[in-house]
Amino acid sequence: MKVIGINASPRKGANTQTLVEAVLNGAEERGAETRLVNLREQKINGCLGCEGCKKHLGQCVQKDDLTLLLQEMTTYDAIVVGTPVYWYHVAAQFKMLVDRLYCFLEFGENPDTGEQTIKSEFPRGKKMIFIISRGDPEPPALFPQFYDHLQEWLNLIPLSLGAGRFEFFHQFGAGIDRKAARNDPELLRKAKATGAGLLSST
Numbered sequence: 001m002k003v004i005g006i007n008a009s010p011r012k013g014a015n016t017q018t019l020v021e022a023v024l025n026g027a028e029e030r031g032a033e034t035r036l037v038n039l040r041e042q043k044i045n046g047c048l049g050c051e052g053c054k055k056h057l058g059q060c061v062q063k064d065d066l067t068l069l070l071q072e073m074t075t076y077d078a079i080v081v082g083t084p085v086y087w088y089h090v091a092a093q094f095k096m097l098v099d100r101l102y103c104f105l106e107f108g109e110n111p112d113t114g115e116q117t118i119k120s121e122f123p124r125g126k127k128m129i130f131i132i133s134r135g136d137p138e139p140p141a142l143f144p145q146f147y148d149h150l151q152e153w154l155n156l157i158p159l160s161l162g163a164g165r166f167e168f169f170h171q172f173g174a175g176i177d178r179k180a181a182r183n184d185p186e187l188l189r190k191a192k193a194t195g196a197g198l199l200s201s202t
């Protein structure tokens with residue numbers, strides 16, 4: 001099995017990266033081939049909204065590292081993506097990646113029912129793990145509804161891409177401590193177990 005880990009935190013070696021690496025390690029120990037990509041080291045742009053991809057579905061017209069990464073993602077069996085929570089949502093780097101995944105999607109309408117349809121050119125059936133690191137504890141002291149909204153939004157990603165199986169791995173209460181995950185053996189154990197779980201058939 002081939003597993004790609006994508007870390008969207010701009011902080012080098014901090015919580016999100018630590019957890020993405022722990023998930024990859026868990027998968028590696030079960031025999032997976034893994035690769036880690038730190039988005040902070042990539043030259044990436046946001047979606048231009050040019051709709052050029054609708055002429056050649058699955059191909060973004062931009063020439064940056066994300067265009068290559070999007071193609072590379074299609075070749076892996078499992079995708080692990082991590083983001084810190086910023087302003088009750090994902091980090092900008094993660095949002096750029098998700099916006100650019102638009103290149104795989106085609107929106108249409110069922111001529112009989114008038115219902116909106118979404119077709120995805122992204123290869124179906126991938127396993128996906130989303131890692132979300134946040135400063136707030138669970139339950140949060142303020143605005144819990146925004147976290148519910150974030151979770152609903154995150155669900156959209158694997159559903160739109162036709163993932164075969166997906167799960168969310170949360171770190172709560174990190175504050176601004178970049179080493180919070182590294183100093184939490186139980187959290188690291190769970191992250192490794194989540195990675196190992198990618199190799200199980202259920």
Ligand SMILES: Cc1cc2nc3c(=O)[nH]c(=O)nc-3n(C[C@H](O)[C@H](O)[C@H](O)COP(=O)(O)O)c2cc1C
Nearest residue numbers: 009011014015016084085086087088134135136174
């Ligand atoms: C710009 C910014 C906005 C943040 N907003 C939130 C937030 O809305 N909720 C929260 O729980 N933590 C928030 N945090 C804290 C981070 O989510 C937390 O420190 C996380 O562990 C960072 O991940 P990292 O260590 O991988 O960078 C914010 C941090 C920054 C820098």
